[in-house]
Amino acid sequence: MTTRQRATPNAARRRETSRRAILTAAFDLLQEVGYAKVSIEGIATRAGVGKQTIYRWWPSKGAVIFDAFLMLSEGSDGEAPVLPDTGDLEADLTAVLRATIEELNDPRYDQPMRALATEIAHDPELAAAYAERLDGPLKEAKRRRLRSAQQAGQLAEDLDLDVAVELIWGPVLNRWLQRTGPLTTQYVDSVVTTALNGLRPRPTDGTPTRG
Amino acid sequence: MTTRQRATPNAARRRETSRRAILTAAFDLLQEVGYAKVSIEGIATRAGVGKQTIYRWWPSKGAVIFDAFLMLSEGSDGEAPVLPDTGDLEADLTAVLRATIEELNDPRYDQPMRALATEIAHDPELAAAYAERLDGPLKEAKRRRLRSAQQAGQLAEDLDLDVAVELIWGPVLNRWLQRTGPLTTQYVDSVVTTALNGLRPRPTDGTPTRG
Amino acid sequence: MTTRQRATPNAARRRETSRRAILTAAFDLLQEVGYAKVSIEGIATRAGVGKQTIYRWWPSKGAVIFDAFLMLSEGSDGEAPVLPDTGDLEADLTAVLRATIEELNDPRYDQPMRALATEIAHDPELAAAYAERLDGPLKEAKRRRLRSAQQAGQLAEDLDLDVAVELIWGPVLNRWLQRTGPLTTQYVDSVVTTALNGLRPRPTDGTPTRG
Amino acid sequence: MTTRQRATPNAARRRETSRRAILTAAFDLLQEVGYAKVSIEGIATRAGVGKQTIYRWWPSKGAVIFDAFLMLSEGSDGEAPVLPDTGDLEADLTAVLRATIEELNDPRYDQPMRALATEIAHDPELAAAYAERLDGPLKEAKRRRLRSAQQAGQLAEDLDLDVAVELIWGPVLNRWLQRTGPLTTQYVDSVVTTALNGLRPRPTDGTPTRG
DNA sequence: TTATAATCGAGACGGTACGTCAAGTCTTCCA
DNA sequence: TGGAAGACTTGACGTACCGTCTCGATTATAA
Incomplete structure (x- = not known):
C-alpha cells in the first residue's frame, strides 16, 4: 500500500508481485488506450489479478494511477532530486x-x-x-x-x-x-x-x- | 448547433427549446453532482428529452458541456469583453x-x-x-x-x-x-x-x- | 387501403404507387431479413416513403404484411380458387x-x-x-x-x-x-x-x- | 442452465435463486402483458436481477420463455406423462x-x-x-x-x-x-x-x- | 385555372428497449 | 486468510425503432 487504504487489510500479508503487476499494467494501459478507456477490470485482467485485489488496496482508479507514478519515480532513484547549479x-x-x-x-x-x-x-x-x-x-x-x-x-x-x-x-x-x-x-x-x-x-x- | 455535428441532421428543423433545455440541464448537473457523475442519460432525463436528441447534435459529453459554457457566455452579452484601463x-x-x-x-x-x-x-x-x-x-x-x-x-x-x-x-x-x-x-x-x-x-x- | 384504417384519411387521394411500393418492400424484406427484423422504418426507407404514409394507412406491422400477401394473391388472378376434380x-x-x-x-x-x-x-x-x-x-x-x-x-x-x-x-x-x-x-x-x-x-x- | 449457453460461464457458480426468479418473472409477464410486450429489461426488473444475468445464461427471449415452460413442466412432476387407458x-x-x-x-x-x-x-x-x-x-x-x-x-x-x-x-x-x-x-x-x-x-x- | 386542402417525402422529437461494458460487491475455491 | 476467478446488481453506454409531430413540395379536386 502506498496512498490510502480502506479498512485494515493486513498489509504485511500483501503480495508484492501483485502490487507491482497492477501498477505496471495501469501505467502501460494509460499509454496504450488513453486515460478514459482504462478500467479497473482492464487493469486486473492485464495484471492477471482479481478485481478484488485492486479494490482491497486502492480506493479509486486515480489512486492506482497515482501509485503507478509513484512507483516509477521511486524506481529511478531513492534520493531527492536536485536542480543544476552552475551559478548561471x-x-x-x-x-x-x-x-x-x-x-x-x-x-x-x-x-x-x-x-x-x-x-x-x-x-x-x-x-x-x-x-x-x-x-x-x-x-x-x-x-x-x-x-x-x-x-x-x-x-x-x-x-x-x-x-x-x-x-x-x-x-x-x-x-x-x-x-x-x-x-x-x-x-x-x-x-x-x-x-x-x-x-x-x-x-x-x-x-x-x-x- | 454550435460546435461539431455528426452527419447531416437538418439543423433548420432543430428544436431550440430542446437545445436550451439540454445545455441548461448539463450545466446544472455539473454543479450538483460533479463532472464524473454527469451522464448523457442524466442530462436527457433532466432536460425531458430523448437521448437520441443529444447524440444527434453532440459527439460527446464534453461537447455538450462546452456548449453549455458557450451558451452562458453568450447569454451574458453579445459583445467582446474588455479589461479595465485606468492607466494604472x-x-x-x-x-x-x-x-x-x-x-x-x-x-x-x-x-x-x-x-x-x-x-x-x-x-x-x-x-x-x-x-x-x-x-x-x-x-x-x-x-x-x-x-x-x-x-x-x-x-x-x-x-x-x-x-x-x-x-x-x-x-x-x-x-x-x-x-x-x-x-x-x-x-x-x-x-x-x-x-x-x-x-x-x-x-x-x-x-x-x-x- | 385494404384492411383497416385509422380515422378518415381521404382514400380517394391515396397514392397508389406508394401503396404498392410499401407492400412490395414489406414482402421483400420479409424474405431477406426475416420477420423479427422487419421494421416500419425499414419498410419506409426501402419503399422510398415517409413513415407517416405507412402509419396513415395501416394500424400495425402485421397489417402491412397481411396486405402484402393480399396483393400477391390478388395479383395472380381475380377469380376464386378451385381444387382439381378428376373424380378420384x-x-x-x-x-x-x-x-x-x-x-x-x-x-x-x-x-x-x-x-x-x-x-x-x-x-x-x-x-x-x-x-x-x-x-x-x-x-x-x-x-x-x-x-x-x-x-x-x-x-x-x-x-x-x-x-x-x-x-x-x-x-x-x-x-x-x-x-x-x-x-x-x-x-x-x-x-x-x-x-x-x-x-x-x-x-x-x-x-x-x-x- | 437448461437449453443453450454462450461461451463458458461457470455454471457451477450459477445462482439458482436468480434463475428461478427470472423464469417465474418471464412466465408471469407473459400472462400479464402478452408476448410482444415482454422485454428482457422487464423480466430483469421484475425478477430483481441484472440484465447481464439473463444475457449470460440465455441467448434470446425465446430461450428464456422456453425454459420457463420447462421449469413449469418439471415442477409438476418428474415422471413421464401417461394417457388414460380404459380400453375404450x-x-x-x-x-x-x-x-x-x-x-x-x-x-x-x-x-x-x-x-x-x-x-x-x-x-x-x-x-x-x-x-x-x-x-x-x-x-x-x-x-x-x-x-x-x-x-x-x-x-x-x-x-x-x-x-x-x-x-x-x-x-x-x-x-x-x-x-x-x-x-x-x-x-x-x-x-x-x-x-x-x-x-x-x-x-x-x-x-x-x-x- | 387557380386556390386550397390533403397526401406525400423527410426527418426531428420523446421514448423504450436493445445488447454491451464496467463499476463495485460478494462468494467460492485454491495455496 | 490473501488472492484469483468470476457471478452478481446496478447503471450508463450508444443504437435502433417506435409512433407522433411538424415541415415544405407535390398533387388533385372544387371554386
Whole structure:
C-alpha cells in the first residue's frame, strides 16, 4: 500500500508481485488506450489479478494511477532530486525547462501525465498526496535553486520563492495542460527571461542582462 | 448547433427549446453532482428529452458541456469583453485577477470549470474550439490591455504579449487546477507585482515602483 | 387501403404507387431479413416513403404484411380458387397437398408465411381478416371439392365438411409451423390415405381402397 | 442452465435463486402483458436481477420463455406423462382432448403457449429443444396409447402411429393457433370420431362404431 | 385555372428497449 | 486468510425503432 487504504487489510500479508503487476499494467494501459478507456477490470485482467485485489488496496482508479507514478519515480532513484547549479541561474532554469517540455512532448508520457493531472484536478485528496509525495521533493529542489541564487544576490531579496517557482513553471504547465500553444524551446526560453526581468522596461543602469 | 455535428441532421428543423433545455440541464448537473457523475442519460432525463436528441447534435459529453459554457457566455452579452484601463496597469490587473479568483473560488463555478478544463486537457478538438470561441475573445482583451500599457511605455518594448499574458494568468490557473495552493488576494497581488517587476533585483534608480 | 384504417384519411387521394411500393418492400424484406427484423422504418426507407404514409394507412406491422400477401394473391388472378376434380378424390387431394408442401418448403415463401401465421396467432383482428379475405376462398374451394365427393357417395353422408377439411390440412400445417417433422411427399400421401380410411381397421368387405 | 449457453460461464457458480426468479418473472409477464410486450429489461426488473444475468445464461427471449415452460413442466412432476387407458380408445382420446382444449381456452395459459408456439415457429433450434424436452415425452405417451389400442386390434395394423397422432392433435392445435374456429367439446369429439372412422363411408358390416 | 386542402417525402422529437461494458460487491475455491 | 476467478446488481453506454409531430413540395379536386 502506498496512498490510502480502506479498512485494515493486513498489509504485511500483501503480495508484492501483485502490487507491482497492477501498477505496471495501469501505467502501460494509460499509454496504450488513453486515460478514459482504462478500467479497473482492464487493469486486473492485464495484471492477471482479481478485481478484488485492486479494490482491497486502492480506493479509486486515480489512486492506482497515482501509485503507478509513484512507483516509477521511486524506481529511478531513492534520493531527492536536485536542480543544476552552475551559478548561471537563467541558463540552469532554461536547461531544466527544456528537459521538462521534452518529456511533456513525448507521447509516451503525455497521456499518463495528463491522466494524473486531471485526476488531481478532480480529487482533492489525491492532490494532497501528489503535493506531498510526488511534487513535494521536486518543488523543494526548485526552491532550493532559487534560494541559492537569491543568496548570491541574483534575485530580489524580498522575493516569495513559492510565487517565483509558480511564475516560472505555471505558464509552461498551463500551456501544456490546456493546449494553449506549442511547447517550444523558444517559448520556455522566453518564459524564463521574461520572468526574471519582469514585464516592465528595465532601466539601463549598466547592469548586464545575464548575471 | 454550435460546435461539431455528426452527419447531416437538418439543423433548420432543430428544436431550440430542446437545445436550451439540454445545455441548461448539463450545466446544472455539473454543479450538483460533479463532472464524473454527469451522464448523457442524466442530462436527457433532466432536460425531458430523448437521448437520441443529444447524440444527434453532440459527439460527446464534453461537447455538450462546452456548449453549455458557450451558451452562458453568450447569454451574458453579445459583445467582446474588455479589461479595465485606468492607466494604472498594476491596479487594473490586480482587480481583474481578484475577480477571477473570486469566481474560481465560488463552488457554483469551480466544479463546472474544472470539468471543462479537464475535458479540454483530454480532447484536442475541444481545446481548439475552446481557444477559438471561449478563450479567444478574452485573451484578446488581455493582450489589448497590455498593448495599451506597452504603448504608454509601461511595459518593455520587445515584450512578447502572449508570453506576458501567460506569465500573469498561468500561475493562477495552474494553482487553481492543480490545487497547489489557495487562491487568495495576497497571492494574486503578489503574482502581478512579481510578474511586472521580475524576479531579479530592481536597481534603485529613482524610478517609482508604481507607474 | 385494404384492411383497416385509422380515422378518415381521404382514400380517394391515396397514392397508389406508394401503396404498392410499401407492400412490395414489406414482402421483400420479409424474405431477406426475416420477420423479427422487419421494421416500419425499414419498410419506409426501402419503399422510398415517409413513415407517416405507412402509419396513415395501416394500424400495425402485421397489417402491412397481411396486405402484402393480399396483393400477391390478388395479383395472380381475380377469380376464386378451385381444387382439381378428376373424380378420384384421393388422387386430387394428394396432388393439392403435394403442391402445398412444395410451396411451404420453398425458402422464398417459408419465412413470409411463417410471419403471417404467427402474426395471426397473436392478433385476433388480423385472424378474422385472414379468415375472410385470404383463407376464406381457399377453404370454400376445399369444402366444395369434398362436397362433390360426398354427393358422389365417396364420403360419409353425415360428415362435417369443416372437420374434414381440418383433418386433412391441419396435420400438415401444424407439422410445418411447429417443425414437428419434415414435409415429404410420403408424409402427405399418408395423411390423405389415413384421413380417408380412418385409424380403425377397415373391414375387408370387398370395397376397393380407392374409389 | 437448461437449453443453450454462450461461451463458458461457470455454471457451477450459477445462482439458482436468480434463475428461478427470472423464469417465474418471464412466465408471469407473459400472462400479464402478452408476448410482444415482454422485454428482457422487464423480466430483469421484475425478477430483481441484472440484465447481464439473463444475457449470460440465455441467448434470446425465446430461450428464456422456453425454459420457463420447462421449469413449469418439471415442477409438476418428474415422471413421464401417461394417457388414460380404459380400453375404450375413443372415450380416452375424447377425454384427453377435452382437457387439452380446456387448457388452451384458459386465458392464463393461452397467451404463454401462443408465445412458445410462435417462438418455435421462428427458431429451429428452439423447435428442436421443444421436440426433445417438452413435446417428446408427451408425444411418446400418445403413441403408447395408440400402440396399445393397435395391439388390441382397435387400430389398423399398418397404421403409422406418428401420422395417427398428428391426425388427431394436428387439427385441434392448428385451429387453436390460427384461430380458425372455436375449440368446443363437440368439435374435439367430432375430430376424434372422424379420425378414427375416416372420411369415407363405413360399410355397415355389423361392426359397432364404438369398440 | 387557380386556390386550397390533403397526401406525400423527410426527418426531428420523446421514448423504450436493445445488447454491451464496467463499476463495485460478494462468494467460492485454491495455496 | 490473501488472492484469483468470476457471478452478481446496478447503471450508463450508444443504437435502433417506435409512433407522433411538424415541415415544405407535390398533387388533385372544387371554386
